Amino acid sequence: MKKMINKVSKNLSEKGLTLIEILASIILVTIILSAFFSFFIQSAKTGKTSEEVVDATYLAQVEMEKIYAQIKMEKIYELSRNGDVKDVINELVKEYVQDDPNKYIFTKKIDGSYVKLHFKLYSEPEMSGLVKLVIEVFEQDFELEKETRPRAKMETILEWRS
Numbered sequence: 667m668k669k670m671i672n673k674v675s676k677n678l679s680e681k682g683l684t685l686i687e688i689l690a691s692i693i694l695v696t697i698i699l700s701a702f703f704s705f706f707i708q709s710a711k712t713g714k715t716s717e718e719v720v721d722a723t724y725l726a727q728v729e730m731e732k733i734y735a736q737i738k739m740e741k742i743y744e745l746s747r748n749g750d751v752k753d754v755i756n757e758l759v760k761e762y763v764q765d766d767p768n769k770y771i772f773t774k775k776i777d778g779s780y781v782k783l784h785f786k787l788y789s790e791p792e793m794s795g796l797v798k799l800v801i802e803v804f805e806q807d808f809e810l811e812k813e814t815r816p817r818a819k820m821e822t823i824l825e826w827r828s
Contacts, residue, residue, distance in 0.1 A: 722779060722803040722817030729781055729801050730820050733758060737824065751797060751826055755785050779817070780804040797824045 736742055736758050745754045755770055762772035762783060770785035786798040803818040 718805065719817055722805070723820075725776060725779060725781060726801045726803045726818040726820045729783070730799075730822065733783075733799065733824075747826075751787060754826060755797070759783060775806070778806050780806055795826045797826060798822075799824055 737754075742754060742757050745757060752770075759772045762774045765771045765773055765782075770783075770787070772783045774781045774783075780803070782802045782804065784800040784802070786800070788794065788796050788798070799822050801820045802816045805814045805817050
């Protein structure tokens with residue numbers, strides 16, 4: 667009997683893996699893969715956010731260029747040289763909705779975003795011909811139908827009566 671057990675044990679090799687070794691390798695592979703997957707998920711989120719910011723910046727730039735183009739038009743140019751600043755602003759923002767009648771803040775909805783124009787008139791005599799224009803683009807919250815945090819912001823100073 668001893669000879670038979672020795673024969674059988676000689677034929678058995680220890681080349682296989684134990685259950686603990688298999689579990690350890692599976693856990694190690696899972697940890698490595700989860701790190702890579704979280705990296706890919708984060709890069710996808712960053713890419714989407716970056717695309718939204720670029721789109722909003724482009725939208726703000728287009729609106730700024732429209733304002734510049736309108737100022738160069740003869741009617742508005744003459745108003746800016748001879749008329750009141752308020753008349754010029756009202757002429758520039760015909761396609762916008764005024765948020766507050768006492769302030770020069772106007773909004774317009776474009777492609778699921780809100781574009782907000784804010785004109786600030788300077789009261790100092792040495793700056794009387796200057797108007798600060800701030801354009802902000804907000805992502806729209808469709809559930810609440812209101813604007814969220816700004817995605818892009820551009821500022822410039824416009825010169826009247828030059």
